[in-house]
Amino acid sequence: GAGVSQTPSNKVTEKGKYVELRCDPISGHTALYWYRQSLGQGPEFLIYFQGTGAADDSGLPNDRFFAVRPEGSVSTLKIQRTERGDSAVYLCASSLTGFRLAGEDTQYFGPGTRLTVL
Amino acid sequence: ELKVEQNPLFLSMQEGKNYTIYCNYSTTSDRLYWYRQDPGKSLESLFVLLSNGAVKQEGRLMASLDTKARLSTLHITAAVHDLSATYFCAVADWETSGSRLTFGEGTQLTVNP
Numbered sequence: 199g200a201g202v203s204q205t206p207s208n209k210v211t212e213k214g215k216y217v218e219l220r221c222d223p224i225s226g227h228t229a230l231y232w233y234r235q236s237l238g239q240g241p242e243f244l245i246y247f248q249g250t251g252a253a254d255d256s257g258l259p260n261d262r263f264f265a266v267r268p269e270g271s272v273s274t275l276k277i278q279r280t281e282r283g284d285s286a287v288y289l290c291a292s293s294l295t296g297f298r299l300a301g302e303d304t305q306y307f308g309p310g311t312r313l314t315v316l
Numbered sequence: 317e318l319k320v321e322q323n324p325l326f327l328s329m330q331e332g333k334n335y336t337i338y339c340n341y342s343t344t345s346d347r348l349y350w351y352r353q354d355p356g357k358s359l360e361s362l363f364v365l366l367s368n369g370a371v372k373q374e375g376r377l378m379a380s381l382d383t384k385a386r387l388s389t390l391h392i393t394a395a396v397h398d399l400s401a402t403y404f405c406a407v408a409d410w411e412t413s414g415s416r417l418t419f420g421e422g423t424q425l426t427v428n429p
Binding site for chain 2: 229231233238239240241242243246253254256257289291293296297301302303304305306307308309310
Protein backbone atom coordinates (compact mmCIF):
# COMPACT_ATOMS: atom_id res chain seq x y z
CA GLY A 199 0.00 0.00 0.00
CA ALA A 200 0.97 3.65 -0.17
CA GLY A 201 3.49 4.88 2.33
CA VAL A 202 3.97 8.29 3.89
CA SER A 203 4.32 10.98 1.26
CA GLN A 204 5.77 14.46 1.62
CA THR A 205 5.75 17.48 -0.65
CA PRO A 206 7.72 19.22 -1.89
CA SER A 207 10.79 16.99 -1.97
CA ASN A 208 13.01 20.05 -2.13
CA LYS A 209 12.36 23.63 -1.14
CA VAL A 210 14.78 26.50 -1.59
CA THR A 211 13.79 29.81 -0.05
CA GLU A 212 15.31 33.07 1.02
CA LYS A 213 15.91 34.14 4.57
CA GLY A 214 12.82 35.74 6.05
CA LYS A 215 10.32 33.97 3.81
CA TYR A 216 7.43 31.74 4.86
CA VAL A 217 7.29 28.05 3.91
CA GLU A 218 4.80 25.22 4.22
CA LEU A 219 5.73 21.55 4.16
CA ARG A 220 3.07 18.91 3.64
CA CYS A 221 2.79 15.36 4.93
CA ASP A 222 0.26 12.73 3.88
CA PRO A 223 0.39 9.80 6.34
CA ILE A 224 -0.45 6.16 5.77
CA SER A 225 -4.21 5.78 5.53
CA GLY A 226 -5.76 4.88 8.87
CA HIS A 227 -2.79 5.99 10.98
CA THR A 228 -3.93 8.26 13.77
CA ALA A 229 -0.49 9.24 15.02
CA LEU A 230 1.66 11.63 13.01
CA TYR A 231 5.13 12.94 13.85
CA TRP A 232 7.45 15.59 12.49
CA TYR A 233 11.21 15.30 12.89
CA ARG A 234 14.09 17.37 11.61
CA GLN A 235 17.39 15.88 10.50
CA SER A 236 20.56 17.88 10.04
CA LEU A 237 23.46 16.54 8.02
CA GLY A 238 25.27 13.74 9.81
CA GLN A 239 22.80 13.63 12.70
CA GLY A 240 19.89 11.51 13.78
CA PRO A 241 16.36 12.88 13.43
CA GLU A 242 15.18 15.24 16.18
CA PHE A 243 11.57 15.31 17.31
CA LEU A 244 9.48 18.39 16.59
CA ILE A 245 5.79 17.63 17.17
CA TYR A 246 3.36 14.72 17.53
CA PHE A 247 -0.31 14.66 16.57
CA GLN A 248 -2.89 12.25 17.90
CA GLY A 249 -5.79 12.69 15.52
CA THR A 250 -6.35 16.39 14.95
CA GLY A 251 -4.69 17.61 18.12
CA ALA A 252 -1.05 18.26 18.88
CA ALA A 253 -0.35 15.88 21.76
CA ASP A 254 3.26 16.99 22.18
CA ASP A 255 4.81 20.08 20.58
CA SER A 256 7.75 20.33 22.95
CA GLY A 257 10.29 19.80 20.16
CA LEU A 258 9.35 22.89 18.17
CA PRO A 259 12.41 25.15 18.44
CA ASN A 260 10.56 28.48 18.69
CA ASP A 261 7.32 30.22 17.83
CA ARG A 262 8.25 30.57 14.16
CA PHE A 263 7.35 26.90 13.78
CA PHE A 264 3.76 25.75 13.74
CA ALA A 265 1.97 22.63 12.53
CA VAL A 266 -1.64 21.69 11.91
CA ARG A 267 -3.60 18.57 11.11
CA PRO A 268 -7.15 19.89 10.74
CA GLU A 269 -8.92 16.71 9.60
CA GLY A 270 -6.74 14.15 11.31
CA SER A 271 -4.99 13.08 8.14
CA VAL A 272 -2.76 15.46 6.16
CA SER A 273 -0.48 17.69 8.21
CA THR A 274 1.27 20.92 7.31
CA LEU A 275 4.40 22.22 9.01
CA LYS A 276 4.66 25.99 8.72
CA ILE A 277 7.81 28.00 9.24
CA GLN A 278 7.67 31.78 9.41
CA ARG A 279 10.58 34.20 8.87
CA THR A 280 12.91 31.39 7.88
CA GLU A 281 16.52 31.52 9.00
CA ARG A 282 19.59 29.82 7.54
CA GLY A 283 19.72 27.58 10.61
CA ASP A 284 16.35 26.11 9.62
CA SER A 285 18.01 24.36 6.67
CA ALA A 286 17.60 20.60 7.17
CA VAL A 287 15.59 17.62 6.01
CA TYR A 288 12.14 17.63 7.54
CA LEU A 289 10.81 14.12 8.01
CA CYS A 290 7.25 13.08 8.65
CA ALA A 291 6.31 9.73 10.16
CA SER A 292 3.04 8.04 11.01
CA SER A 293 2.06 5.09 13.17
CA LEU A 294 -1.18 3.23 13.69
CA THR A 295 -2.05 4.50 17.15
CA GLY A 296 0.84 6.16 19.01
CA PHE A 297 -0.16 4.21 22.11
CA ARG A 298 2.13 2.08 24.22
CA LEU A 299 -0.28 -0.82 24.51
CA ALA A 300 -0.59 -1.10 20.75
CA GLY A 301 2.35 -3.45 20.39
CA GLU A 302 5.13 -2.50 18.06
CA ASP A 303 3.39 0.58 16.64
CA THR A 304 6.26 1.21 14.26
CA GLN A 305 6.74 4.75 12.99
CA TYR A 306 6.97 4.75 9.20
CA PHE A 307 8.88 7.62 7.68
CA GLY A 308 8.26 9.59 4.52
CA PRO A 309 10.98 10.58 2.05
CA GLY A 310 11.44 13.99 3.64
CA THR A 311 11.53 17.58 2.43
CA ARG A 312 14.97 19.09 2.05
CA LEU A 313 14.69 22.74 3.05
CA THR A 314 17.45 25.14 2.08
CA VAL A 315 17.33 28.71 3.35
CA LEU A 316 19.67 31.03 1.45
CA GLU B 317 16.67 14.11 29.42
CA LEU B 318 16.79 10.88 27.46
CA LYS B 319 20.14 10.21 25.82
CA VAL B 320 20.87 7.57 23.19
CA GLU B 321 24.44 6.79 22.28
CA GLN B 322 25.68 4.57 19.49
CA ASN B 323 29.12 3.23 18.87
CA PRO B 324 30.97 3.09 16.74
CA LEU B 325 29.87 6.12 14.72
CA PHE B 326 31.86 4.97 11.70
CA LEU B 327 32.52 1.38 10.76
CA SER B 328 34.45 0.14 7.76
CA MET B 329 34.50 -3.59 7.34
CA GLN B 330 35.32 -6.20 4.78
CA GLU B 331 32.78 -8.42 3.13
CA GLY B 332 32.33 -11.68 4.95
CA LYS B 333 33.27 -10.31 8.37
CA ASN B 334 31.10 -10.06 11.47
CA TYR B 335 30.62 -6.99 13.62
CA THR B 336 28.35 -5.48 16.28
CA ILE B 337 26.91 -2.00 16.66
CA TYR B 338 26.02 -0.93 20.20
CA CYS B 339 23.21 1.34 21.38
CA ASN B 340 23.11 2.58 24.96
CA TYR B 341 20.25 4.63 26.34
CA SER B 342 19.59 6.43 29.59
CA THR B 343 15.96 5.59 30.38
CA THR B 344 14.00 2.54 31.42
CA SER B 345 12.25 2.28 28.07
CA ASP B 346 11.07 -1.14 27.00
CA ARG B 347 10.81 -0.30 23.35
CA LEU B 348 13.73 0.11 21.00
CA TYR B 349 13.78 0.58 17.25
CA TRP B 350 16.45 0.08 14.62
CA TYR B 351 16.29 1.95 11.33
CA ARG B 352 18.41 1.94 8.21
CA GLN B 353 19.05 5.04 6.09
CA ASP B 354 20.68 5.03 2.66
CA PRO B 355 22.32 8.26 1.45
CA GLY B 356 19.72 10.82 0.45
CA LYS B 357 16.88 8.51 1.44
CA SER B 358 14.46 8.25 4.31
CA LEU B 359 14.49 5.82 7.21
CA GLU B 360 13.50 2.20 6.76
CA SER B 361 12.30 0.27 9.79
CA LEU B 362 14.38 -2.82 10.52
CA PHE B 363 13.39 -4.06 13.98
CA VAL B 364 11.19 -3.21 16.93
CA LEU B 365 12.25 -4.75 20.23
CA LEU B 366 9.57 -4.72 22.89
CA SER B 367 10.88 -6.50 25.95
CA ASN B 368 13.94 -7.55 27.85
CA GLY B 369 15.74 -10.39 26.12
CA ALA B 370 13.99 -9.80 22.80
CA VAL B 371 15.94 -10.99 19.79
CA LYS B 372 14.97 -10.52 16.16
CA GLN B 373 16.76 -11.59 13.00
CA GLU B 374 16.36 -10.66 9.38
CA GLY B 375 18.88 -11.98 6.92
CA ARG B 376 22.39 -11.05 8.04
CA LEU B 377 21.16 -8.68 10.77
CA MET B 378 20.22 -9.66 14.30
CA ALA B 379 19.08 -7.23 16.99
CA SER B 380 18.79 -7.83 20.71
CA LEU B 381 17.64 -5.87 23.74
CA ASP B 382 18.79 -5.92 27.36
CA THR B 383 16.57 -3.47 29.24
CA LYS B 384 18.41 -3.96 32.52
CA ALA B 385 21.69 -2.90 30.98
CA ARG B 386 19.85 -0.34 28.79
CA LEU B 387 21.67 -1.76 25.81
CA SER B 388 20.72 -2.96 22.37
CA THR B 389 23.02 -4.54 19.83
CA LEU B 390 22.79 -4.92 16.08
CA HIS B 391 24.94 -7.80 14.93
CA ILE B 392 26.03 -8.13 11.34
CA THR B 393 26.96 -11.59 10.10
CA ALA B 394 29.09 -12.14 6.99
CA ALA B 395 28.67 -8.58 5.76
CA VAL B 396 27.91 -7.85 2.12
CA HIS B 397 28.25 -4.58 0.23
CA ASP B 398 24.46 -4.08 0.14
CA LEU B 399 24.48 -3.55 3.90
CA SER B 400 26.41 -0.28 3.50
CA ALA B 401 24.18 2.41 5.02
CA THR B 402 23.71 4.41 8.20
CA TYR B 403 21.99 2.57 11.04
CA PHE B 404 20.08 4.37 13.76
CA CYS B 405 18.70 3.12 17.02
CA ALA B 406 15.83 5.02 18.62
CA VAL B 407 14.07 4.82 21.95
CA ALA B 408 10.62 5.83 23.15
CA ASP B 409 10.52 6.96 26.78
CA TRP B 410 6.85 6.29 27.40
CA GLU B 411 6.86 7.42 31.03
CA THR B 412 8.07 10.93 30.38
CA SER B 413 7.66 11.72 26.70
CA GLY B 414 5.21 9.23 25.26
CA SER B 415 5.71 7.85 21.78
CA ARG B 416 8.20 10.41 20.49
CA LEU B 417 11.46 8.79 19.43
CA THR B 418 14.91 9.89 20.52
CA PHE B 419 17.55 8.80 18.04
CA GLY B 420 21.20 8.01 18.38
CA GLU B 421 23.74 9.75 16.16
CA GLY B 422 23.83 6.84 13.75
CA THR B 423 26.50 4.37 12.71
CA GLN B 424 27.77 4.83 9.18
CA LEU B 425 28.64 1.37 7.90
CA THR B 426 30.78 0.81 4.83
CA VAL B 427 31.30 -2.74 3.61
CA ASN B 428 34.28 -3.08 1.32
CA PRO B 429 34.71 -5.86 -1.24
